Amino acid sequence: MFLSSFFFLLFSVEGFAQCAMCRAALETEETGVKAEAVNDGIVYLMAFPYILLLVCGFIIFRIMKSKKKA
Structure with missing residues (x-):
């Protein structure tokens, strides 16, 4: 992780x-x-993948939480 960040900055x-x-x-x-x-338009197109990722992450979190209780 650190190495890749270093190369991106370098x-x-x-x-x-x-x-x-x-x-x-x-x-x-x-x-x-x-x-x-x-x-x-660029900002609009850029926002949707992040929103989709957040929604999918929240759904997975809820599924994992419900399995843990059962």
Whole structure:
């Protein structure tokens, strides 16, 4: 765990994770409204896997707790 964290910190590289189409659309926009919408969409898409993981973890916790009582 420590070793992998060390390598991630040591070899971290700043990434530009936009496709060519998104970059072209955002660079031509002067008001910045479209850029905010893209950022909101990224956060929206990023949140669902974490929410799903939390729900699954809670369900597994409840199942394990009920088996322990029985």
